[in-house]
Amino acid sequence: MITISKENYLKSIYTLAKGNGNFVSLTELSKELNVTKSAVTEMSKKLYEQGCVKYVRYKGIKILPKGKKIALKVIRKHRLWELFLVETLNLSWDKVHLEAEKLEHFTSDFLIDTIDEYLKYPKLDPHGEPIPCKDGSYRYKINDIPMSECILGKTYKVTRVNDREEELVRYLSKIDIQLNREIKIIEKLKFDNSVIIEVNGVKHSLSSKLVDNIFLTKANG
Amino acid sequence: MITISKENYLKSIYTLAKGNGNFVSLTELSKELNVTKSAVTEMSKKLYEQGCVKYVRYKGIKILPKGKKIALKVIRKHRLWELFLVETLNLSWDKVHLEAEKLEHFTSDFLIDTIDEYLKYPKLDPHGEPIPCKDGSYRYKINDIPMSECILGKTYKVTRVNDREEELVRYLSKIDIQLNREIKIIEKLKFDNSVIIEVNGVKHSLSSKLVDNIFLTKANG
DNA sequence: TAATTAAGTTAAGTATGCTTAACTTGTTGC
DNA sequence: GCAACAAGTTAAGCATACTTAACTTAATTA
Ligand SMILES: [Mn+2]
Ligand SMILES: [Mn+2]
Ligand SMILES: [Mn+2]
Ligand SMILES: [Mn+2]
Numbered sequence: 191m192i193t194i195s196k197e198n199y200l201k202s203i204y205t206l207a208k209g210n211g212n213f214v215s216l217t218e219l220s221k222e223l224n225v226t227k228s229a230v231t232e233m234s235k236k237l238y239e240q241g242c243v244k245y246v247r248y249k250g251i252k253i254l255p256k257g258k259k260i261a262l263k264v265i266r267k268h269r270l271w272e273l274f275l276v277e278t279l280n281l282s283w284d285k286v287h288l289e290a291e292k293l294e295h296f297t298s299d300f301l302i303d304t305i306d307e308y309l310k311y312p313k314l315d316p317h318g319e320p321i322p323c324k325d326g327s328y329r330y331k332i333n334d335i336p337m338s339e340c341i342l343g344k345t346y347k348v349t350r351v352n353d354r355e356e357e358l359v360r361y362l363s364k365i366d367i368q369l370n371r372e373i374k375i376i377e378k379l380k381f382d383n384s385v386i387i388e389v390n391g392v393k394h395s396l397s398s399k400l401v402d403n404i405f406l407t408k409a410n411g
Numbered sequence: 412m413i414t415i416s417k418e419n420y421l422k423s424i425y426t427l428a429k430g431n432g433n434f435v436s437l438t439e440l441s442k443e444l445n446v447t448k449s450a451v452t453e454m455s456k457k458l459y460e461q462g463c464v465k466y467v468r469y470k471g472i473k474i475l476p477k478g479k480k481i482a483l484k485v486i487r488k489h490r491l492w493e494l495f496l497v498e499t500l501n502l503s504w505d506k507v508h509l510e511a512e513k514l515e516h517f518t519s520d521f522l523i524d525t526i527d528e529y530l531k532y533p534k535l536d537p538h539g540e541p542i543p544c545k546d547g548s549y550r551y552k553i554n555d556i557p558m559s560e561c562i563l564g565k566t567y568k569v570t571r572v573n574d575r576e577e578e579l580v581r582y583l584s585k586i587d588i589q590l591n592r593e594i595k596i597i598e599k600l601k602f603d604n605s606v607i608i609e610v611n612g613v614k615h616s617l618s619s620k621l622v623d624n625i626f627l628t629k630a631n632g
Numbered sequence: 633t634a635a636t637t638a639a640g641t642t643a644a645g646t647a648t649g650c651t652t653a654a655c656t657t658g659t660t661g662c
Numbered sequence: 663g664c665a666a667c668a669a670g671t672t673a674a675g676c677a678t679a680c681t682t683a684a685c686t687t688a689a690t691t692a
Contacts, residue, residue, distance in 0.1 A: 195679065217639060229680055231641055236678095248640055248687060278499055279525050289522055296513035304500050416649065438669060450650055452671055457648095469657060469670055 192240075194295045197264045198223060199233055200242060203253050204261035211258075213250035259326055266322040267302050268294040269315035272353070274305050276316045283316040283368075284359035317359070318350030318369050318405070334405040337375075337385060337396070345374045346406035358403060365394050372409050413461075415516045418485045419444060420454055421463060424474050425482035432479075434471035480547055487543040488523050489515040490536035493574070495526050497537045504537040504589075505580035538580070539571030539590050539626070555626040558596075558606055558617070566595045567627035579624060586615050593630050 202222045206214045216230045223230070238245035242257030253261065271290040275281045281289075303324060306312075313330040315321055320330040334349040348371045353359055366389055367373070376393060377386040383398035396404075423443045427435045437451045444451070459466035463478030474482065492511040496502045502510075524545060527533075534551040536542055541551040555570040569592045574580055587610050588594070597614060598607040604619035617625075 191678095193678075215639075216641095225679085226681065227640060228642075228682085232679080250640095275522075279522075279529055281522075281525065285521075289519060292517035293514065296517050298510060300506075301496075301500075301502075301510055304502065308500055412648095414648075436669075437671095446649085447651065448670060449652085449672075453649080471670095 192260060195233070196237065196240075196242070197260060197295055199230075199237060200253065200257045200261040201264050201268075203243060203251055204258060204265070207253060211252055213246075213252045215250050219251070262322045262326045263299075264294050266324075267297050269319055269321045270302055270305050270309065270312075271297070272315045272317070273309055273312055273321070277309060282360075282363070283353070284356045284363065286316060287353040287359075288356065315353075316369075317353040318348075319353075334407045337373075337387075337401045337404045337406055338383065338398070340375045340385075340406060342375055342378055345372055345409040347372055347409045348404060349407050350405035352403035355403075358400065361400070362404070366390055366392070367404070373406065413481060416454070417458065417461075417463070418481060418516055420451075420458060421474065421478045421482040422485050422489075424464060424472060425479060425486070428474060432473055434467075434473045436471050440472070483543045483547045484520075485515050487545075488518050490540055490542045491523055491526050491530065491533075492518070493536045493538070494530055494533055494542070498530060503581075503584070504574070505577045505584065507537060508574040508580075509577065536574075537590075538574040539569075540574075555628045558594075558608075558622045558625045558627055559604065559619070561596045561606075561627060563596055563599055566593055566630040568593055568630045569625060570628050571626035573624035576624075579621065582621075583625070587611055587613070588625070594627065 199219070202219055203214050206218055206222060216227055216234065220227045220230045234243065234245045234251050237243045237251070237257065240256075241254065242260065243254055244252040246252075268290045271293045272283075272286040275286045275289060276283060306324070311323075311329070312321055320328045320332055322328055332350065337346075340346055348367060348369055350369075351359060351362060351367075362368070371389060374388040375385060376388050379385070383401065384395055385401045386393060386395050388394075420440070423440055424435050427439055427443060437448055437455065441448045441451045455464065455466045455472050458464045458472070458478065461477075462475065463481065464475055465473040467473075489511045492514045493504075493507040496507045496510060497504060527545070532544075532550070533542055541549045541553055543549055553571065558567075561567055569588060569590055571590075572580060572583060572588075583589070592610060595609040596606060597609050600606070604622065605616055606622045607614060607616050609615075
């Protein structure tokens with residue numbers, strides 16, 4: 191039986207491994223899911239018994255095709271809901287993640303396919319994350335880097351932001367950062383890993399936390 | 412703590428009492444919720460402890476203001492979701508109940524109020540059921556009778572149908588029964604409580620089960 | 633290499649919401 | 663009035679998904 195809890199574990203395992211089939215540490219997982227390590231150990235055994243993951247004691251956990259399929263389905267539902275809420279109800283991009291986090295577990299395949307069709311099979315969610323297709327493949331390949339890895343003086347285009355923290359996303363709107371916005375890297379401060387950028391002619395200092403959660407590609411190229 | 416299970420119990424208690432504050436029998440509740448009587452007894456105690464219901468041993472359970480408020484909120488979410496899915500995604504009226512049955516528990520007040528606004532504060536759901544307002548009041552008062560109580564030879568207008576059974580609702584579409592459709596009562600058969608009606612010039616025999624789940628008011632009156 | 637620390641596991645226990653089996657209480661028909 | 667039956671309760675147990683506390687294993691570092 192796949193429960194809501196299991197769906198969330200699989201989603202996290204898949205996401206933490208960044209789509210590769212890498213091993214994920216249980217401590218990492220426990221932090222991501224806000225549960226204790228012992229809870230993760232228990233669940234790891236169950237997911238292993240169901241053939242969703244490979245679980246090696248004291249080593250970690252690794253998603254298997256069966257688990258990946260489930261994870262992608264949930265991620266698909268999540269991202270389509272986010273976009274649907276933005277498109278139909280005009281919700282702002284900082285409000286939709288939390289709603290989708292719940293709705294993703296209670297949406298039939300039929301309903302999500304209807305939403306997919308309604309949105310004309312979109313490639314990206316409101317935060318620039320690619321939306322998995324019905325068959326589990328992606329229509330779009332991400333190819334960007336976090337702002338922390340950007341080169342001084344160059345201009346980039348915003349392709350993706352981490353939607354997990356509402357406040358962070360809301361702050362981005364406030365300083366006029368949105369998808370496809372051009373950003374120039376003015377200064378990189380080593381002592382606190384903050385970055386000074388220019389957006390629409392206005393300079394802003396972004397904390398290390400922000401800098402790790404904004405993803406860019408080179409502009410005009 | 413109000414759980415999903417408790418929301419469903421409260422919704423059923425409220426619905427079975429038909430909006431009045433009547434006592435509901437636990438056996439009735441157990442049938443409605445598809446659980447055993449002992450499960451209902453246990454939950455009754457918990458709901459009582461939380462002040463959501465009055466519970467008198469061996470007598471039954473009765474909703475209290477605190478429980479009614481919760482029930483109405485869930486019903487509001489349910490009916491608004493049903494209408495929203497019909498309006499935006501063009502889902503058919505037989506498909507939306509099951510989806511709403513899940514979504515109703517995972518929708519924030521903010522989201523449902525946004526949906527309410529988007530739909531311009533509708534009075535009725537796709538099956539003719541009134542939608543509770545944000546404050547728990549109704550914008551519309553139901554005043555109809557089941558087809559089983561209709562008078563021979565008279566013509567009525569369909570105001571409401573029971574949406575619980577997908578197949579039943581789908582059958583209604585098939586014989587061209589929808590909200591506001593005019594129906595003439597041709598014959599009432601006592602031996603099996605079936606009714607013969609005329610819809611758009613075509614006669615149909617409706618089983619007792621159907622007849623109990625279609626609600627009407629007098630036409631042109 | 634041995635000590636320390638981090639990562640991971642195990643055991644025991646909790647809360648929720650069910651079940652079945654055995655029981656008690658209430659109601660109805662004769 | 664009482665037998666029979668329906669309605670309701672209690673007790674014991676199960677599955678899920680957590681917790682804390684005590685433990686083991688692995689990795690790091692001096
Ligand atoms: Mn999201
Ligand atoms: Mn997103
Ligand atoms: Mn419904
Ligand atoms: Mn309805």
